[in-house]
Amino acid sequence: MASKQLREITREEVAGHNKQGNLWVIIDAKVYDLSKFAALHPGGLSVLLDPEVAGQDATEHFYSLHRHEVLLKPGYARLQIGTITGEKPQINVNTVGALSKVPYAEPTWLTEGYYSPYFKESHKALQKAMREFYDTVILPEATACEENGKRISQAVVDKCVELNLNQMRLGPGKHLKGLTLMNGAVKPEEFDYFHELIINQEFSRTASRGFNDGFLGGMVIGLPPVLNFGKSPLKEKICGEVFSGKKYISLAISEAFAGSDVAGLKCTAVKSDDGKYFTINGTKKWITNATFSDYFTVGCKTDKGLTVFVVPRGEGVETSSIKTSYSPAAGTGYITFDNVKVPVENMLGPENGGLGVILSNFNHERWVMCCSSARTQRLIVEECLKWANQRKVFGRPLISQPVIRNKLAAMISRVESVQSWLENITHQMNNMSYKEQSDKLAGPIGLLKMQCTRTAQLTAQDATQIFGGRAITRTGMGRLIEHYHRTVPFDSLLGGAEDVLGDLGVRQAVKQMPRGVRL
Numbered sequence: 027m028a029s030k031q032l033r034e035i036t037r038e039e040v041a042g043h044n045k046q047g048n049l050w051v052i053i054d055a056k057v058y059d060l061s062k063f064a065a066l067h068p069g070g071l072s073v074l075l076d077p078e079v080a081g082q083d084a085t086e087h088f089y090s091l092h093r094h095e096v097l098l099k100p101g102y103a104r105l106q107i108g109t110i111t112g113e114k115p116q117i118n119v120n121t122v123g124a125l126s127k128v129p130y131a132e133p134t135w136l137t138e139g140y141y142s143p144y145f146k147e148s149h150k151a152l153q154k155a156m157r158e159f160y161d162t163v164i165l166p167e168a169t170a171c172e173e174n175g176k177r178i179s180q181a182v183v184d185k186c187v188e189l190n191l192n193q194m195r196l197g198p199g200k201h202l203k204g205l206t207l208m209n210g211a212v213k214p215e216e217f218d219y220f221h222e223l224i225i226n227q228e229f230s231r232t233a234s235r236g237f238n239d240g241f242l243g244g245m246v247i248g249l250p251p252v253l254n255f256g257k258s259p260l261k262e263k264i265c266g267e268v269f270s271g272k273k274y275i276s277l278a279i280s281e282a283f284a285g286s287d288v289a290g291l292k293c294t295a296v297k298s299d300d301g302k303y304f305t306i307n308g309t310k311k312w313i314t315n316a317t318f319s320d321y322f323t324v325g326c327k328t329d330k331g332l333t334v335f336v337v338p339r340g341e342g343v344e345t346s347s348i349k350t351s352y353s354p355a356a357g358t359g360y361i362t363f364d365n366v367k368v369p370v371e372n373m374l375g376p377e378n379g380g381l382g383v384i385l386s387n388f389n390h391e392r393w394v395m396c397c398s399s400a401r402t403q404r405l406i407v408e409e410c411l412k413w414a415n416q417r418k419v420f421g422r423p424l425i426s427q428p429v430i431r432n433k434l435a436a437m438i439s440r441v442e443s444v445q446s447w448l449e450n451i452t453h454q455m456n457n458m459s460y461k462e463q464s465d466k467l468a469g470p471i472g473l474l475k476m477q478c479t480r481t482a483q484l485t486a487q488d489a490t491q492i493f494g495g496r497a498i499t500r501t502g503m504g505r506l507i508e509h510y511h512r513t514v515p516f517d518s519l520l521g522g523a524e525d526v527l528g529d530l531g532v533r534q535a536v537k538q539m540p541r542g543v544r545l
C-alpha cells in the first residue's frame with residue numbers, strides 16, 4: 027500500500043489529467059498518478075496516452091496486460107494517490123492464507139459445500155496454518171531464490187524448525203513423539219499421511235520448482251533410510267542435526283551410469299580386512315541438495331549386492347553444481363567419492379541388502395512427488411480458468427471459444443482423477459505398515475506417478491496454447507505457465523522415469539496374478 031495519505035477523487039477530476047507530464051488513470055476504483063512513471067513504463071509511453079487510457083478507467087486494459095502483483099510492488103503501489111469517490115475495488119484477488127474461490131482451484135475437500143471421507147478437523151487446522159505460513163514466510167523466499175539461484179536461507183529453515191516441520195515431512199511415526207506440531211494444529215498421535223499430503227500440496231502452489239527441491243527435498247528422501255535403517259547412536263545424532271536445521275542431507279543413488287536402473291550402479295564400497303570400515307569410490311549425478319549437504323545417503327555396490335551408507339562430507343568427498351533447466355536453488359550436484367573411509371556403523375540396513383532399503387524408500391519419495399505434481403497441475407488449471415475468463419479475443423472472452431473450453435475440460439478431468447487416486451493410495455498407506463506399503467504399494471505408486479507426470483505434461487501443453495505468446499516469457503501474465511512448461515519434465519524423471527514406473531506397476535501386477543487364471 028502507498029504510505030502517503032490517500033484522498034477521494036471524482037472521475038471528472040481524473041479526466042482532467044490526461045496528458046504527458048500530467049497523467050492519471052483509474053484501476054479498480056484506485057487512482058494512480060503516472061505523470062513521472064509514464065516515461066519509464068516497461069510497456070511504453072504511447073499506450074498510456076491512448077484516449078481510452080489517459081484520465082480514464084483503465085481497469086480492463088490493465089488486467090489484460092499485467093498480473094495483479096505488479097500493483098503490489100512497493101515502487102508501483104506508491105503511484106496510487108487516491109480512490110474514486112463512493113466506489114469500492116471489485117477485483118477479487120487471493121489474500122494471504124485464503125482459499126481460492128475459483129472452481130477446481132482447491133481440492134474437493136477444501137471446497138465449500140463438498141465432502142470427503144478422509145479429511146478431518148485436524149487436517150483442516152493444519153492446512154489453514156500451513157497455507158498462512160507458506161504464503162507469509164516461504165513464498166517470498168521461494169520467489170527470490172528461484173530467481174537468484176541461492177539456496178534456502180538459514181533464517182527460513184529455523185522458522186520451519188520452530189514448527190517441527192522437518193519431522194512432519196517424514197510422515198507419521200515415532201520421530202514425532204512428544205513434539206508440538208505446527209503450534210499444536212495437529213497432535214503427534216493423530217498425524218497421518220493425509221497431514222503429510224497437505225504439507226506437500228501446500229508447498230506446491232507456486233512457480234518455484236527449483237526452490238521447492240532446494241527446500242530440503244534432500245532431507246525428505248535422504249533421511250528416511252537413516253531413520254528406518256540406521257543404527258544408534260549415529261541415527262539419533264544425524265536425525266537430530268537434520269531435524270534441527272543444523273545439518274543437511276541428500277540421497278545419492280543415481281549415477282551417470284545408472285538412473286532408474288539402480289542395480290547397475292558402479293560406485294563401490296570395499297570392506298577392510300579387519301571388517302571395521304568400507305572404502306567408497308565412485309560418482310553420483312543429479313543429486314538434489316548435494317551442493318550444500320553435510321551428509322549423503324549413498325547406494326554402493328558391495329561384494330554380493332548393493333549396500334546403503336550414510337557418508338559425512340569430509341576427506342575424499344567433493345561436490346560440484348550441475349546446471350539444470352530449473353533454478354540452482356535446488357543445489358543439484360555431481361559428487362565424487364575418492365577413497366572415502368566409512369565405519370561399518372554407517373551402514374543403513376543389511377550388508378548387500380541395500381536394494382530393499384532403496385526400493386522401500388522410493389515409495390515415499392514417489393508418493394511425495396505425486397502430491398506435489400497433482401497440486402501444481404491444479405495451480406495451472408486455476409491460472410488457465412482465470413486467463414480464459416478475463417482475456418478478450420475478437421471482442422469476446424477467450425472462454426467463449428469451444429476449443430478453449432475443451433482444453434479446460436481435459437485439464438480439470440486430469441487433475442481431479444490424479445487427486446482422487448492419490449487420496450485412495452494415501453488411505454492405503456494410513457492402514458498399512460511400512461513393510462506392507464513396500465510390498466503392496468510399489469506398483470500402484472509407480473503407476474500413479476506415471477499418470478501424474480504424463481497428465482502434467484499434457485496440461486503444460488494445453489496451458490501453453492491457452493496463454494499463447496505469454497506462455498513463453500518468464501515475466502508477465504504467463505510466467506507461471508512458462509515456468510511449469512519448462513520444469514514439468516523434472517517430475518517425470520526424478521524418483522524413477524515415467525516409463526520405468528509404468529512398467530514396474532504392471533510387473534508387480536503380473537507377480538500377483540493367481541495361478542491358472544484363464545479367460
Ligand code: HEM
Binds near residue numbers: 058084091092105501
Ligand atoms: C499503475 C499503472 C501501471 C503500472 C505500474 C504498469 C507497469 C508495467 C510493468 C511492470 C510492465 C512489465 C510487464 C509485467 O511485469 O507485467 C508493464 C507492461 C505493459 N504495460 Fe503497464 N503498467 C501500468 C499501467 C498500464 C496501463 C494503464 C496500460 C494500458 C494499456 C499499460 C500497458 C502496458 C503494456 C502494453 C505492457 C507490455 C505488456 C507485454 O509485454 O505483454 N500499462 N506495465
